[in-house]
Amino acid sequence: MLRTREQVRVLGPADRDQFLALANLDPVVNVFADHRARLTSLDERWLGGQVWGRFEGDDLVAACHMAANLVPVQCTPHDMRAFAEPALQRRRSTGTIVGPQEAVVALWEAVGSRWGVPREERWNQPHLEIAQPPLVPPAPDVRVTAPSDMGRLYPACVAMYTEEVGVTPETEGGGADLYRARVQQLISKGWSFASFDDQGVVFKAEVACVSPHAAQVQGVWVRPDRRGEGLAGPGMAAVVHQVIAGGIAPVVSLYVNEWNTAARAAYGRVGFVQTATLSTLMF
Numbered sequence: 001m002l003r004t005r006e007q008v009r010v011l012g013p014a015d016r017d018q019f020l021a022l023a024n025l026d027p028v029v030n031v032f033a034d035h036r037a038r039l040t041s042l043d044e045r046w047l048g049g050q051v052w053g054r055f056e057g058d059d060l061v062a063a064c065h066m067a068a069n070l071v072p073v074q075c076t077p078h079d080m081r082a083f084a085e086p087a088l089q090r091r092r093s094t095g096t097i098v099g100p101q102e103a104v105v106a107l108w109e110a111v112g113s114r115w116g117v118p119r120e121e122r123w124n125q126p127h128l129e130i131a132q133p134p135l136v137p138p139a140p141d142v143r144v145t146a147p148s149d150m151g152r153l154y155p156a157c158v159a160m161y162t163e164e165v166g167v168t169p170e171t172e173g174g175g176a177d178l179y180r181a182r183v184q185q186l187i188s189k190g191w192s193f194a195s196f197d198d199q200g201v202v203f204k205a206e207v208a209c210v211s212p213h214a215a216q217v218q219g220v221w222v223r224p225d226r227r228g229e230g231l232a233g234p235g236m237a238a239v240v241h242q243v244i245a246g247g248i249a250p251v252v253s254l255y256v257n258e259w260n261t262a263a264r265a266a267y268g269r270v271g272f273v274q275t276a277t278l279s280t281l282m283f
Contacts, residue, residue, distance in 0.1 A: 007055045008082050011063065013041045015053060018060045022074050027213035028129055028253050029100065029276050033065050033073045035209035049093065052086050054079050066090045070107075072099040077106035084110035091115050097281040104279035120166060120282040124258040128272035129214075131251040133244075134237035135271040141195040142203060142238035145187050153194060156201035157183050160221035165282065191215075191248070193239050195231075202226050203235035207243060215249035220263065232266035240270060 011019055019037050023030040033051075040046035049067025053060045062079035065071040066087060072080060080103050087094075088111050097104055101123065108115075145153055158179070161169045170176035186192040191207035201223060208218040217239060222231050240252045255278045256263050 006082070008052060008086070009055070010044075011042050011051045011053045011060075013043055015060065016041050019051065019053065019063055019073075022060050022063055023211075024213070025074050026276075027211065028251050029127060030073055031211050031214040031216045031253060032069070032209050033063070033071055034211035034213065036065060038211065049090060050086070052083055054082050066094065068093065068095050070094045070097045070099075072103035072107070075099070075103040075106075077102065079103070080106040081110050083107065087111055088114060095283055098278060101277045101279045104281065108281065116283065118281040118283055120280075122257055122280040122282075125255045125278040125280060126258065126264065126274045127253065127255045127276040127278050128267055129251055129253045129275050130240055130270065130272045131244075132271060134240045136233050136237045136269055138238035138241045139195060139203070139231070139234035140238075142193055142235050142242075143195070144190050144242065145192040145194050147184070147187055149194065149196070150184065150187065152196060152200045153187070153192065153204065154180060154183055156194070156204055156221060156223070157219065160204070160219050163221075164219075190246075193235075193242065195235065197226075199223070199225075203231050205236065205239050207248060210249050213249070214251040214253050215243050217243075217252060217254040220254070232263065233269045236267060236270045 016037055019042060020034060023034040023037065027034065036047065042051050044050055047067055052064050052066060054062040062075045063073040064075065064083045064087065065073065070087060070090065084107065087107060097107065158169060169179040186206045193206070194204040195202045203222050205217050205220040207215045209216050220232070220236065222235070243249055243252050256267065
């Protein structure tokens, strides 16, 4: 139940600056929401969904991005209970719930019995950051990819996604075309990094979203036959160096599955430190 002078409503372009100020309270963890707000100005036509906010008087104190990804922004358990009904209205179009663990747990306690069974539950995902030069030498062969790399890069992106998520991105209803367009978009932005040998991609990673405060990396992958050679650490060091030194963002962040001890060790060697714990539910 809302308290006196509380209001929950859909945000729009007029709320953009206040939303960005809210996200800036934890700018690295909130990089996805910050990126989306700057890209869309919170206009539902470009969001492909809605952003809801909770106000105390005139002050925006919490928000929740509700589109294909449902992402809490500066939410307490009380905030998530206030967002439960709007979230349920979006459940058929939401593929992933991801955010700080406390917020995701509170939301799921409120809506889980009415939402449906997740395909995958990942409750403990370390959120890692680095804002300094990497502690290991960057791999010299990891570079920004070019449009001419698409033929070799795309199969690696599909393989990574399928391995990580458990389903192929080349689903029915134009999934392959949409995913290919996304890979091409990242290449065009200079946000795709990879190394190659005669067999194709050896290491790859992408910047998924950027704000003035941070860049979030996704899709880190080493080809299976090259694993165990110590390539992930220098590869990530190259990505960190090129993102920070190249002026993309001053901080690099990512989140990793708790059970992926090899990746966590590699990130630790590079200099990443844990700053939060996230949770992800996939549908």
